[in-house]
Amino acid sequence: MRLTHAPLLCLLTVASASLQQTPPRASARLWATHYNGNVYSLAFNGHDLSLTDTAKTCGSMPSWLTFDPETRTVYCSDEDGTADPSTHGSLWAYHAGKNGKLHQIAKTNTVGGGVNSVIYEDGKGGKYLAIAHYEGSAISTFALPLRDDEPAVQGFHFNMTHKGAVAQQDAPHPHEVFLDPTGSFVVSPDLGADLLRVYSIDSGSGKLQQCPPVNITFGSGPRHGVFWTDGINNDTHFTGSQDGRPEDWRQVAAVGKTMMYLANEIGGTVDVFEVAYARSGCLSFQKTQTMVPYTNSTMPKGATPAEIRMVGNVLYVSIRTDQGFAPNDSIVTLDRSPRSGAMMLRNKTSSYGKVPRTFTINRAGDLVAIGNQATSTVAIVRRDRETGNLGEEIAMLQVGEPGTVGTAEGLSSVIWEE
Template structure:
């Protein structure tokens, strides 16, 4: 770890000249957004240091979404519940690591995840999942001082779910399908993944498509689409491409990873067919109190972060999964998260580095990855951001994102 602010400016600039840098951004539940610089030195070692930090994004910054075209960060504030508003803040992310707040808009409470989607004629929108606010909201971009919700969907349960965490709907993520025509929102409280069709002409989300339901007590948390292509032969065309689309989800409460085939239907919706459900852990048995958190894909592999399994005491774990041609996955390896409670897991575009945001230990850990084999290697850099948090609470490091 190299902390430039502890050196003279001349020495720091001299050192930086021998390195190549990548920018990352992180949020901490005490109310800060930080800019980090990851330096790759000439001797193939790495140094991670704090470039700047800004008090912004409400009292509980929880998630960052980066718009590379405008170098704008959108930060969700987890403050608030179904009856109290939270906020969403836009920040300018300078190439030199500076952060500047642009504006803040009022949003439903409990924002924990967001995604940018496109409308017609170059318009952009932001969709946000609100966990304690039991809502999904959208905003037209860019935000300004007069921005209001473009839409807000508020949900209720007719009766509590099977687990104490299911006292109300809890949307935990929003993500796009590969065509950019649908947004999905795993709802941990309601045991379903909500499906929204995007009207590109207005940026409105339409709820006419059926949701994907899960067994009672599942608590779906995060998911992703994986699109693959393989050549098929016909008498007319010798090398056309046939696309296969799959959905993978991880559930926090029952610890299962599910795989689905996905197809686009004639009524402009999505059809899901479950092909696999298992616990992605050795012997398909999670330790007591351990939960699945984030799921990511790179190359031909899936990665799932495991919170509080203490697989590498005192640290938690990351699971690597191999994928078969039929879309099913199998357990391959368990490696250290190099911290406790890995809430976020992000892989760079080159596929050779993984950054793990450990919430309770409040550290950003950088781990090498072999792009060919998918194997995760040793930690090459780490930096603590703010104070550690208590396990099981909304404290500590809340998110980390690559500026790519």
Template sequence: MFRYLPFIISLATATNHYTNLYATHYDGNIYTLSLDSGNSLSITSSLKTCGDAPSWLTFDSSTRTLYCSDHSGNATINGSLSSYSVHHDGRLTELAKTLDMGAAVHSIIYGGKHGTNGGSALSTFRLPLSSDEEALQVLRYQMSQPGPKSQQNAPHPHQVILDPTGSFLLVPDLGADKVRVYAIDHHSGHLNACPSLNYTAGSGPRHGLFWKSKPSHLAQAPVTMLYTVSELGGHFNAFSVSYLSSGCLAFQEEQSFVPYPGGQLPAGATPAELRMAGSSLYASIRFDQGFAPNDSLVTLLRSPDGTVKFSEVSSSYGTVPRTFVINKKGTLVAIGDQASSNVAIVMRDPQSGKLGDLIANLRVGEPGQASNSSTGLSSIIWEE
């Protein structure tokens, strides 16, 4: 289930000689990791919390609050959403915990008074979160019939995306082959449904992000793009986005290709996470064994007009890279490999976007099973 939380733009400046990261593991723990100036990565603390299956972390730097989504529910059994105060030494203190509708897999803070996503529903909560607080809004999803792939027997919302204006929320639904679109009522935080972006049957859109061009001296109108990766179909898609007078969005597909050398994924390989920094986009590829026994990250390059092309592939330094995050400076990438249950820190050139050497690697918790998506490391985030 996805969570949406009110957002205040205020960046905290770190003065310590180390950087904290937080990782969730399906063993039920949130781990605090420390990367020091000598590139030594270590576990400094762990907290058994956030239900039986912590799956996603969202950090609000303005309030130093960490939110954790619990994936242990399903369409009929509630998971949970928890909030924590983040101390400067990385320790966490639980502030509140509330039931959530279904198995929560992602959360985001948005500019209403509320915030969540998971199972076959989307829930929003008022912030700051209070224990046992009821959801402000619950949008339950249904399908008239199963999709063509075995993973599509029910709706499967997998992420929540905020558009560049802060006025729309998008929810890629892997089960229903669509990205659901909502307009935000900024006064109430209420989400109003708009027409969805539909995909070819069997695509399974999983993750996405927006990009908006900056004004130029060429008097060209700014371009807004939506980029997505589809887990089941294996494609990267680029859509130009228009803001309609009706108060909704329109999408025009500009590109669709398989983001992998030769334009074809190995049998069983799937895209998972999608991130962007500067003019580079990155997608994690699970089960490809591109750097056996490790899986891969692919780098894509974006042109000023918003089109994207394949650049190169590099190692994820572990198996089943479920998630990865880029620090604010754009100099480091933390890769969360689910099955091998390790966090790998890789150098990144902020000018070229090229990924460089592995500088730290640490196993966090027990390794998971590649055949069981509810085991192993589940998420990683920088404290920034």
């Protein structure tokens, strides 16, 4: 099997980049989605952020963008639709021009409620896209490159046999799909079912194989997560039949010490897990800490964690509707203990807008793009690569009309072109 190390290499690249400070990029491009049905191309010149193109595309509720730099393809998920098969969402593929404009390549229908996606590979270089469907209570996969009206390769549909802690947990709600550091497992936090759904990637077919789900504390509402690894390969690798296991069983290169950090929207907490590559061919998770990522370990009433990112031993969590820097919300910075992996609060800084639904750190590690949903603004914030501290706002741009707090209105995602 050929392992896919892109997520690990990206993590290590960003971590090593933090050892030295460089000026902001001379020029960079970003894309953003808005629940008004538009996808926007943005340009950042180191000082100013400007709008370069607007496209009415990606269905009625564009919610998430994923960029494949090798093929310069942008994939957009449309959040329209529900689990009812009479409704549906859609998946769109675009070629990213050098001028930042997106040119449609293909479109196909999906299960409703697509809110997040990730590209993964099989053992032969084939590429696939996994999508988390929030309202659709499902996870689906598509072979890449996408073709018009192409059906999903797989669809996993979920049901609940018990009620959740709050009305928001009325059904399973997968909120994200992301890869482990080896690129051999897909993990999905299910906000509705209080589960972490885990899938191994079949190296031959690219299909996902279900592993036992991980129970998250009742009422937590897991939303987004991120892996950490020390990057040390312990050479644990098996292929073929081992001790009576199926021929396609494998344990993919454990990369040394591995941990996962999980932001829980409803519980207002972050969980820490030690992760092991089990001989069963799946991942095992042992929780080591739960903390409230906020001042005095108390989350303000109505405030919720949203996005979580990590560079080296520094984590960042966006906090929606905390009004920590009124009228703006906050980004919380956490320090990870190099010895135990435990988290400690460092500080909180402004998100420079309301409802920071998403934010992303550029590959150089010196800039953060914050997508504030309710104010519908993209803020570019400086990040110190030596300390990890977030600094001043460099640029701000209104992208589409503002949305109402607590509704599916406003800016929905923003990504760097890299």
